[in-house]
Amino acid sequence: MKADFKLYDLVSKIIPGFIIYEILNILYGTYLPEISILPQIALAYFIGFFIDAVSGWLEDLIYFRSWNGKPSDNLLNGDGMKYIKFHEDIKATKELNKITGNENSTNDELFEVAERIALSESESRIHDLAASYSFARSILTTFLIIVIILLISVVRICSTYNNAVFYISLSVCLILAFGTWYRAKERAYYYVKEVLMNFLTIMEKVKEVETGKD
Numbered sequence: 001m002k003a004d005f006k007l008y009d010l011v012s013k014i015i016p017g018f019i020i021y022e023i024l025n026i027l028y029g030t031y032l033p034e035i036s037i038l039p040q041i042a043l044a045y046f047i048g049f050f051i052d053a054v055s056g057w058l059e060d061l062i063y064f065r066s067w068n069g070k071p072s073d074n075l076l077n078g079d080g081m082k083y084i085k086f087h088e089d090i091k092a093t094k095e096l097n098k099i100t101g102n103e104n105s106t107n108d109e110l111f112e113v114a115e116r117i118a119l120s121e122s123e124s125r126i127h128d129l130a131a132s133y134s135f136a137r138s139i140l141t142t143f144l145i146i147v148i149i150l151l152i153s154v155v156r157i158c159s160t161y162n163n164a165v166f167y168i169s170l171s172v173c174l175i176l177a178f179g180t181w182y183r184a185k186e187r188a189y190y191y192v193k194e195v196l197m198n199f200l201t202i203m204e205k206v207k208e209v210e211t212g213k214d
Helices: 007-031 037-066 071-076 089-100 107-118 126-152 154-160 163-213
Strands: none
Touching: 007 037, 007 126, 037 126, 037 163, 071 089, 071 107, 071 163, 089 107, 089 163, 107 163, 126 154, 126 163, 154 163
């Protein structure tokens, strides 16, 4: 999913990166050198950049599968989330097949066409929704990484603090991970729906212009 570089690019990397940095600092601060705030921000951005890359890799590998398929596939097939439906899937598919010139095009190919056309309108909400989805996905990955860190550090946590601290921390992170999992799924569906709706709107405008010329 695409998005322009804006302030969110900076924020969506620094915040997840800073969360991971602070978790590592709490658990392994005695082994980490003390650094000032600017190097911390730079390091957080680097960690966040890594998290964003991992998020993109996990998207196809885990996230889409846990969401019962790609949101683009589901909406083009007439499915969706309980409160997020796209009722013009047949119309959109027909229009996209006309553009591709191939009725056997995959949903991935069709959505790529719709996305390219929809993103041509700079005033649409698509860019903001893409940013919202990207951030939610990064936060989801962040909490999954924290869960892994906690599991790896279980002996250290229990010896430094106590067992209750470990189980409470793990439980909170798992709850937050589930919340961000649902949030990322919701944001993905909103993004795909907006792309398809915007695509149809653009196609209607094109037809009006062509009708006016005739």
